[in-house]
Amino acid sequence: MTSQPAQNDGDDCPALERVRLTVNGRLFEADVEPRRHLGDLLRHDLKLTGTHIGCEHGICGACTVIVNGAPVRSCLMFAGQAHGATIVTIEGLAAPDGTLHPIQQAFWDRHGLQCGFCTPGMMMTIKAVLADIPDADEAAIRDAISGNLCRCTGYETIVDAALDAARALRGNV
Numbered sequence: 001m002t003s004q005p006a007q008n009d010g011d012d013c014p015a016l017e018r019v020r021l022t023v024n025g026r027l028f029e030a031d032v033e034p035r036r037h038l039g040d041l042l043r044h045d046l047k048l049t050g051t052h053i054g055c056e057h058g059i060c061g062a063c064t065v066i067v068n069g070a071p072v073r074s075c076l077m078f079a080g081q082a083h084g085a086t087i088v089t090i091e092g093l094a095a096p097d098g099t100l101h102p103i104q105q106a107f108w109d110r111h112g113l114q115c116g117f118c119t120p121g122m123m124m125t126i127k128a129v130l131a132d133i134p135d136a137d138e139a140a141i142r143d144a145i146s147g148n149l150c151r152c153t154g155y156e157t158i159v160d161a162a163l164d165a166a167r168a169l170r171g172n173v
Contacts, residue, residue, distance in 0.1 A: 019083045023048065024092030032079040039063045039074035041082070042089060050090035050120050054149075061148030064121035065089050071128040090120035093127065102168035103127055103161070112161035114152035122148050126162045136166050 016031040023046060030045050037056075042048045042065065051074055054062035058073040065074045066088040093101040100108065103123050107113050112122075122145060129136055129144035136144070141162040142155070150158065 017080045017083075019079055021082050021085050021087055023087045024089060030079070034078065034080055036079045037075050038065070038067075038072070038077040038079050038082050038087075041079040042074060042087075048089050048091050052117055052120055054117070054121075059149070060118070060121075061125060061145075062118050062121040064124045064148065066124055066128055069128070069131070071125050088124070088127075090123060093123060101127075103130075103165040106161040106164035106168065107158070110157045110161040110164060112157040114150065114157070118148055118150045118152075122150070122158055126165065130162075130166050130169055134166065134170055136162070138163060141166075 014034050017034055018029065018031055019041070020027065020029045022028070023042070028046055030041060032041055032045070039051055039053045039056075042051050043053065051065055052062040053075055054060035056075045058076040061073065063074040064071050066072070067077070067082060067085050069086075093104060095101070101123075103126055107119065107123065113119055125145055125148050126141070129140065133140055138159060141159050145155065145158065145162070
């Protein structure tokens with residue numbers, strides 16, 4: 001007697017995982033496939049479309065969010081890994097009344113927004129570095145954003161904005 005190959009009964013979808021996370025101060029729960037990445041959970045399930053998905057390989061940095069205080073490429077983190085985490089996205093940067101965060105204001109003032117695709121990831125990376133190094137100088141800013149790719153005209157206005165934001169956050173406006 002020969003064995004027969006198993007038949008696909010159409011039930012080959014992996015089991016869903018229940019994740020619970022706090023995003024921008026709000027608690028969310030969702031059922032996700034084990035291989036769904038955090039960026040897709042944020043954009044598609046939670047409708048927080050400010051996080052941009054660029055390369056999906058962790059190279060461009062457009063999808064950077066802050067997870068438990070550290071910048072993370074949301075395309076490289078499984079949603080299930082974020083269970084219990086506290087996450088800040090670009091939507092959580094401004095004050096609840098809409099007042100721009102000093103980083104956002106500095107990008108506006110210094111024309112650091114450019115086309116805007118890389119902007120959320122840049123801002124979240126800068127937020128994380130300024131939390132760790134409040135008096136970050138130009139070299140520290142350039143090093144921090146070296147993993148965030150901008151395909152517009154360059155990084156000068158972004159670096160200028162980050163330095164202005166650092167001064168504003170220190171109260172030296």
